[in-house]
Amino acid sequence: DPVRIAAPVSLKGAFDAVVAKIVKDLGVEIVPVYGGTSLLARQILTGAPYDIFISANAAWMDEVADSGRLVPGTRHDLLTNRLVVAGNAPSPERPLDDALTEGQIAMALTDAIPAGIYGKQALLSIGMWDDVEPRVIETADVRAALALVARGEVPLGIVYATDVFAEERVDIVARFDVMSHDPIVYPLAMLTSAGTDALRVMAALSSDEVGELFAAHGFQRAD
Amino acid sequence: MTLAVQIQQKWPSFALDVEFDAPPGITVLFGRSGSGKTSAANAVAGLMRPDTGRLVLGGRILFDTAAGISLPPHRRRIGYVFQDARLFPHLTVRQNLTYGRWFAGRDDDIEMDRVVEMLGLAALLTRRPSALSGGEKSRVAIGRALLSGPDLLIADEPLAALDEPRKAEILPYFEWLRDETGLPILYVSHSVTEVARLATTVVVLEAGRVIRQGDAAEVLGDPTVTPTGIRDVGALITARLVAHHSDGLSELDAGGIPLILPQISGSLGREVRLRLPAQDMILSRARPEGLSALNVIPGTIISIRDGEGPGALVVLETAAGRVLSRITRRSVAAMGLASGMTCYAIVKTVAIAAPDAGG
Amino acid sequence: MTLAVQIQQKWPSFALDVEFDAPPGITVLFGRSGSGKTSAANAVAGLMRPDTGRLVLGGRILFDTAAGISLPPHRRRIGYVFQDARLFPHLTVRQNLTYGRWFAGRDDDIEMDRVVEMLGLAALLTRRPSALSGGEKSRVAIGRALLSGPDLLIADEPLAALDEPRKAEILPYFEWLRDETGLPILYVSHSVTEVARLATTVVVLEAGRVIRQGDAAEVLGDPTVTPTGIRDVGALITARLVAHHSDGLSELDAGGIPLILPQISGSLGREVRLRLPAQDMILSRARPEGLSALNVIPGTIISIRDGEGPGALVVLETAAGRVLSRITRRSVAAMGLASGMTCYAIVKTVAIAAPDAGG
Amino acid sequence: MTGISGWLGAEASAALALSLKVSVVATLVSLPFGVLTAFALARWRFPGRQILNGLVHLPLVLPPVVTGYILLLTFGRSGVFGGALAELGIVFAFRWTGAALAAAIMAFPLMVRAVRLSIDAVDPALEAAASTLGANRLWVFLTVTLPLILPGILTGAVLAFAKAMGEFGATITFVANIPGETQTLPTAIYSFLQVPGAEPEVVRLVLISVAVALGALALSEWLSVRVARWVAGR
Amino acid sequence: MTGISGWLGAEASAALALSLKVSVVATLVSLPFGVLTAFALARWRFPGRQILNGLVHLPLVLPPVVTGYILLLTFGRSGVFGGALAELGIVFAFRWTGAALAAAIMAFPLMVRAVRLSIDAVDPALEAAASTLGANRLWVFLTVTLPLILPGILTGAVLAFAKAMGEFGATITFVANIPGETQTLPTAIYSFLQVPGAEPEVVRLVLISVAVALGALALSEWLSVRVARWVAGR
């Protein structure tokens, strides 16, 4: 059986490269299954046949952990990311409060999607939420927010640094302090339904070579 | 097999309340447009469920509100020739014809061939109904019902869309059904000619009620029952076929009176029903001489009844049975006709020819 | 206004190729079932586009394949009474009747009231077509077409679903249309009675071709044209109304010969068309006495033609015009009839009564 | 309504109100276009007919998100028509009108198909009869065809309304999720689904969706029985 | 096919093949149920009729994701029926069969409505005529009603097929997005949409969807013209 890895769809670009490398190195068959984190988590809760789960936030990994479907001791944070304000290229980088003074701001759902939740926390902590809120355009996921900025539909967006990294039509306008919101982590864990090859894949995912590959896509290793 | 009908149905603007029996043979439902003929037929076939009533066909209860019985149409075994043809548009003429035979469980091609030939459908078999003329549709509808092997046939003005020669070709088939099969037939018609020729029993409807019913000869010979107008009155008499002459005429004997008709089929000795339209009977005080009309029936006047308008209806008792003649009041006066008087009724050979002669 | 028709249309199984004129008055398309009457009517109305042809109505070109003209139906101003009623199911009877008047741009209630009354529709006005009987539907369809104010009326067997008294009530309306309005009417019928009574012009179709056309008297009096059977032959003569008698009879003068008929309407001096069915004419060598029949027409035999079967058709030249009598060959022999001989044609008053008398 | 909005919370009841507004407007505004398109497809032969037919069906075939993107590309602020329309003061992007547009376009194939099926079932003989009575094509359509296809139009409208109530992917992609402006019931449900433990909210919103839809269905059933009776004259 | 799969890449052509399989199976398998349901709703009066009607329409009204979750809760491995069916060897969850189930359920209201509209347009007089000829209800249905509603069935099937080709939300929720097993064209498109710079892949997949759909539509148009002619006998 192939090793099935449920991964947030926002990782797809980087993760496809990672999977290719591991498949080549280990000679195991791996099938990445991409989807929204909440969707993947709920599927796991109803018995989805995945071996490894990568979550885009801690909350859904906690939820899965509570159900007892994680192999104890296998959970750890794989990656971290940073939150930035993106603008249509070319845009010079500016201080946050300057960058956010006017124009609509695209964000993933601020009460539901991790990127949106982090963004709201950050804005609250720097005291700009009340000013910004009426100008927020909420999207279904962070990629949709990025697309709006890339197309020039909306001048600004709050997205991950990795998103800007991969999208040429968008520049970083400002960066949020990592302390202004909960840590952005991608926890990884093996599921109780996992097959025999899963452990080797877990190890490979945490290897330095893979870490470098992630870094090449803008992600940082979590320590 | 006899059909006993008793139904009541009320609509806001019309009430149907009929009770009649349809014995073997052809029972004609006769009445003006809108008198309830089609409604009654629908109730019998099970296509309309009356408010109350009871229908029994040869001992089988088809419908009985008191007993809570109502057989669905397909279990009544009643073939129905609808007033509108209602052919299946997606089937060819042949498939329309054979539709009912699947269920009748019969599949004898002789019957099929006979019907196809009689109705002149051979050239149409592969066509769809949309490529048929009005009269062609009617013929297919008749064939379809006949071929479904029913216990009772309902025909709602089946010949209305047909021309005279075609009617003349199809009428004998209904007669054959009546005479040879014992199949009761409920036949809706406006045409006195058809009624006279076909009816065993006549049920006259008016405004949803039966105003007269009984033996065809009796009802049609009754001058008080003229649902479709005085022009249609006529006597029905029975005669026996005694000779076929070489000049294409047949001789009949009606209670000792010889009648000459254009050739009619059948073997000698056969009983034939004739309609003598009151319209076509000329009266003479003296036995007429040198006339082209070959049939002269002596009789005694038993009543003279003035009609509406300038006409009068003279009823004669003759050896052949009761005979009616409609003439003008002026002639009654000029000839001095009165009850009890002897006179002669004259009728042309051709006036009692087909389609009035059963044959 | 005259309609000139010339159309060709081919189907795999049927070819229509007709050419005729319909002058003011009623042009009857006459022919057996499937002869192409409805197809021709559809082409005139624009509901079927023939392969080739030309249609001109009172100078307006409706259709001309050579010139590439084809007016859509709504611009032809042709009212059509369809063989099937084709009422709008979602409209009441009243709305069906008034449908065409929106477009005719007329709205005179007198006309509406007249039509409603004549067709006996008053009680039905608020009903939907699904609650009408077959005959009721036909009547509404006639009214609807009449009220659309057409330049030409097409009526495809409009009376087929009606009973005799209703027919007798509606026929005069068509006569009124013919005589008073100058509206050309194309009338499809199987019924010789209707044809004789209504037709100005008769066009006889057989297998999609015109086999005879012309003045009604001429075509119907021609014994070689009997598209619907020999029983239907008869002479059409013209007579003048000379007196109304107090006993409900009217006296007419046909070339000096007095004829007595049941009362007919109209002012004295009026010309009336009468049909004398060959079927109903009795011949006598001597002037008959003491008969109830009031009408005796002396004449000279100009031909005796043996028909199929035992009959013969005797043609008399009389002061009233040419008269036909169908009698048996046996009578011809018995009476010694021959060309050039003088004899008397006898016909009952009631035999030429309505509906055969234009009245 | 206070009872319901109390039980639902202010945000959810705003979403319900907006969903209703969007669905009703989408249905009513697109109905005439739907009928016209169905008629054109059923009765007219014109070049590009197959292309129109294809276009109408596209929203059914494509994932809703793609349709949303296409809307963004065409009716967005910097879109092909969006810019021109904005000059005229007609803005769809991030407005409830955009949600209605998205819903209408997603529902359009359903509406057109339903109406077209009805048009195909109309007996041409009745239309021919009307034309002999002097009605031109437009009048024949208005007085004969249209009444006879009312059941199909009603079905089309119900399908469109139901689809509009449930439309999510194209809507959120095109007009995003602005509470009070473009947050419909489905987008609200989607938000709650993303949050662990928010199932009770989800169930509440789903129930309210279902109730509205069943109400609309029951109403339409009742209506369509009457319309069918009326049309058939029974 | 090698040309296409070369141009598309292995993953995309697997998705195309799967989409076709899922859509065809969903359409064909649900067709008899759709016709039966439509007939029941149109002609029978039974308790629970309105509930059935509501159930059939639910997938239209609910956001597809919700339908997907409901499927997961009922037909998933630990779902109400899912467990029982699994004992019998019938597994939907995370299988292509599940994608077909999701597509069929999402398309069901469209199919039922189309068929029902056709059933309502059948002249009951023809069915009555058949019954007087001895056909019981089933035979009347098979020999008269069914042929006459073929255009509606065809329309229903086309709508269902098109919807199945485009179905995304319920599918990804119920059976996820497993390449080669449950990854259909729409879920593949969704995945690529998430990758910045993958627009060319998206456009490629969208074009292939459109081509398939237009092909199916053209075929169905052609078929439906023939069927309509056949039914009307013209």
Ligand SMILES: Nc1ncnc2c1ncn2[C@@H]1O[C@H](COP(=O)(O)OP(=O)(O)OP(=O)(O)O)[C@@H](O)[C@H]1O
């Ligand atoms: N569903 C209905 N609702 C109300 N009235 C009806 C309904 N069906 C028929 N009628 C009326 O009942 C009467 C009888 O109709 P029916 O069709 O039985 O007449 P009919 O004798 O067959 O006439 P025709 O010779 O014209 O066919 C008519 O006046 C008709 O209008």
Ligand SMILES: Nc1ncnc2c1ncn2[C@@H]1O[C@H](COP(=O)(O)OP(=O)(O)OP(=O)(O)O)[C@@H](O)[C@H]1O
């Ligand atoms: N669309 C068609 N395709 C092929 N044949 C047709 C078509 N329409 C009519 N016909 C044939 O043309 C012939 C003439 O039909 P039409 O309806 O004109 O006859 P009709 O004279 O009106 O007959 P009826 O008196 O029975 O109504 C018939 O044999 C009919 O079968």
Ligand code: MOO
């Ligand atoms: O086409 Mo959807 O998957 O109902 O929004």
Ligand SMILES: [Mg+2]
């Ligand atoms: Mg009737």
Ligand SMILES: [Mg+2]
């Ligand atoms: Mg005809």
